[in-house]
Amino acid sequence: MAELHLSKTTITTRMVTDWAPAQAAACVIDGGSDQGINAIAVDADDAHIYLVQAKWSPTGTARADETAELKLFADLTLIDAGESRQFNPRGRAMADRAKNLMDSDLTKVTQVINLMGTKKLSPGVRQVIVNGEKDFNHDGTHVYQCTIHSPEIHARARADQRRGPITLDVTLSPWFAFSPSDQQAYQGVAGRAVGDVRQPALRPQHPQPPQPNAHQQRVGGDPN
Structure with missing residues (x-):
């Protein structure tokens, strides 16, 4: 179950960053002393930090809770204060990178809640987000919130697994060309030794990643 959990965290990270799988997987810090964060993605080029918190449920009924959301804001405070030593080794490295960017x-900063379910955020959780964002956004809007549910994660996983078209080169003997319409066509017999078969590997799909105004349930105002 842990392997599946981590893969969904990686997919969620890819959805918000549009990074390759390996780069997204490197952001996962799930484990002991992760402080309740499953992944920290630092996009230095876009000056954007993503804190991913995953809620797993084998029955697809995961929901966010107020305690976990409070913990997420507490973790953001730790990172902002440079207290990365409280994270595990991988988390410490990512938190240090995030701190440098937060200067x-x-x-x-987008707090991403990954839910293995379809439940919307409860009023209590939404109020925690409003209160937490007020603390960080007193001098401008810097902290946002994004919720991604299991149907979106599964859709992205299927898109990533979709293969491209197969290109098949064959030799026709005998053959002749004919043009019964405006589309050129050929007819002939293909021998047993089929020529070069080119089938691309898994082709990554790159839809636009969620920005602070996409795939997000913005609670405290318009992020733009």
Whole structure:
């Protein structure tokens, strides 16, 4: 179950960053002393930090809770204060990178809640988000919130697994061309030794990743 849980965290990270699988997987810090965060993604080029918190349920009934959301804001405070030593080794490295980026006033932080379910955020959780964002957004809007549910995660997983078309080169003997319409066509016999078969590996799909105004349930105002 842990392997499946981590893969969904990686998929969620890919959805918000549009990174390759290996790069997204490197952001996962799930384990002991992860402080309740499953992944920390630091996009230095876009000046954007993503804190991913995954809620797993084998029955697809996961939901966010107020305690976990409070913990997420507490973790953001730890990172902002440079207290990365409280994280595990991988988390410490990612938290340090996040702290360096947070020193810029242009940096955005999106807290991503990954739910293995379809439940919307409860009023209590939404109020925790409003209160937490007020603390961080007193000098401008820097912290946002994004919720991604299991149907979206499964759709992205299927898109990532979709293969491209197969290109098949064959030799026709005998053959002749004919043009019964405006589309050129050929007819002939293909021998047993079929020529070069080119089938691409898994082709990554790259839809637009959620920005602070997509796939998000913005609670405290318009992120733009």
